[in-house]
Amino acid sequence: RRALAHSIDRAELIDESVEGQGLGLEGPYLPNSIAFDPAIMAPIEFDIIAAGVNLDSAGWVLSDDSGVRTREGESLEIKLLVEDQFDRISLADQIAESWQRVGILTEIDRVNSANFANALSEGEFDVAIVDIEPIGDPDLYDFWSQEAIIDGQNYGSWNNRLASEALERARKLTSVGEKASQYDTFLRLFREDLPALTLFQHVRTFGISEAIEGVEIGRIDSIRERYDTFNDWIMMYSEVAVPCPEDTS
Helix, strand or coil, X not given: CHHHHHCCCHHHHHHHHCCCCEECCCCCCCCCCCCCCCCCCCCCCCCHHHHHHHHHHCCCEEXXXXXXXXXXXXXXXXXXXXXXXXXXXXXXXXXXXXXXXXXXXXXXXXXXXXXXXXXXXXXXXXXXXXXXXXXXXXXXXXXXXXXHHHHCCCCCCCCCHHHHHHHHHHHHCCCHHHHHXXXXXXXXXXXXXXXXXXXXXXXXXXXXXXXXXXXXXXXXXXXHXXXXXXXXXXXXXXXXXXXXXXXXX
């Protein structure tokens, strides 16, 4: 999994797949979450050499003849599950090309929207591209706990008891400081096992008429937040001199 992560140039992926409308993101939390710690979730850099070292260490040797890695006579081939939508297919194609550079064959399994959720639940994949809208609450028990493997959204079946216990303890605490300690434990385990690689966070571009001035939006984390400074917006105006009426008294 670490080799797969190192072999993807996410900056290039953002430029080509979403025309630059994305921000690099590390791990399961948004940067403004109390559970996010940049010291723990340092970026996994694009590094072909490191990817090759990881694969070599796992016994997958690159064949000079085919350019595909093999181990004990078996080729390294990955089934990549993706929802059959244009933007997702484009993303999958780029990822497949990235993995091919390090000797990994990728079969892209396109599934229509009606059947995609079922394919995730049934685990019919090696890797899946999933678009998730993060919740405001840092409690990700329903995503990454052991219980969520059976009754939740732990689609990759990440089975780490210590991570589950950290999430379970955090949801029972009220102190932000105590919660943060448990989330740090969870993040360290997440980074160590790497059950998922976050590609990027979507960015939306809003058009505003030139007739409106004073618009300052900045970073927002939900669509409705673009109106937070609405009271400061003004329409274009011009100063007009109005003569005072003559004194008729």
